[in-house]
Amino acid sequence: MTIVTKRRLLIAGAVVVGLLLVNTWLVSQQSAEATGKPTMAVDGSDIYVQQDGPPGAPPLVLIHGLAASTRSWDAILPLLTTSHRVIRIDLLGHGRSAKPAGDGYSIPEQGHRVAAVMDKLGVKHATVVGHSTGGVVVTSLAEQRPDLVTSIVVVDTAPRLDAFVSSGFVGSLLYYPVIGQLLWRLRTDALVRSAASTAVSRAGFAVPQAVVDDASGLTYHAFTATSQAGDDYLTERPLPDRLARLGKPLLVIFGKDDKRWKSSSAALYKVVPGAQVEVLPGLGHSPIMEDPPTTAALMLAFTQLHHD
Template structure:
């Protein structure tokens, strides 16, 4: 009996030591925005104060463009996801990208409200600050939902829509980033506030690419470090609670704004079936399907996505 107890005690000690090593290796407490700014907010980045937040914005391209392009990223992303698209489009157009509240360097809403109506109000305020009366909204994933919600709530401000693997219907996902799954488990909140395995971020990023081998260490660095920005992990959990994936078919069918739908044929998070639902529900909309790409086509193949956008904008 004594030997058995000794063995049990030894196993417990080993498990505790293993857990301690695991925590130590993956210890990642929140980082201040100041510690991240030098690397992730070089020129032409700037910060605009809105509702107690310092919103990270880049405003590039032609200053005489009467209808700028406004680029809205998806969950756990940042304005950096659009860099290749911006480079391709800014010689002809004014292009505005930003870190939405709860993500990137902008960080959380001070009031903790992550409902879509609050995001629409925020976006309207930002456009006012930038003297943009009317814009083309281009959104990926969650940013796509914000774009079409804005087009419905303030149609006079939205000239055209580009929805890239946009949210709006139940997802029927075949591949969900593990980080999203963990963010939806309330009991893990205290742990995840200070622990973030870099391999988890790498796995999540690879899962949204059509070709996972295109995910570089530098790309993982960006997603990892910006997730560590103080308040972002808590904001992600709150947004998942406050903005569930509902069936918005009836609402989407009300959209009258000219719309281009761009999708990755290998998107396992929001499958191509949803692209066809958007096309069916939005009268007169067009669909461009890139069969080899995943959930973030603008990141995987920015020149191809930019060309599709450019062709759409040239239409009368």
């Protein structure tokens, strides 16, 4: 064998190895996107996505609320994956998604990213579920891309701003930049847990550590920008008016003892033709955590009625 032949074989071997490595990387990337477990690049930001359940089952997209993450759905998840392909997404600024210091937190932008993730995953249409601020995001998603949305579920989502229950003097100080940033830096695990306790009302229910961790991991900018974005969206037009225009099947779930939003405001959603409104006694702002079986039963019965 000549030196030239040996060199050609070495080069050919290197090319083959290189192609195999590239192929392995591509396969791993495609596999990662298929499972929905890593982040996806959407409009220049990394968005965390997780999928569970049978790949061929009807898709169910779950969007968390302010200062939360995909982990908000952990307790209810096993009850949904028996019949659905469940897709959970961390909104920009939350959980394991990017937390940029600049713009990008408006509700339409958040809704656009959810649509982009669905497109990347090949989801043609789905029931979309939003908890609290997540309900505002899925409404915006449906406004922008009605083709992707079969039906809508909102859980303890404010219909309009006057349904807000005061967060008290200290809570209001968070929204004054200088004072708010100082308070944010001084927060402790105990203080975060105390603030998070308003998310639940069920007797004897302890706030999960994941809820505390999610809130602690949020940046001050992401928190205030997302909160302001939700306020702006509701100020522009109340949610029931937006949903009525969409003409999509709607399920509203509200904890009767919600400490953040007046549960009586759930009745405002009845202006949406055919809306199903369920107020659950003994529960607070987070029925998805406080009573997963009851909440899941309502959601699954609804999706069974309204599917393509």
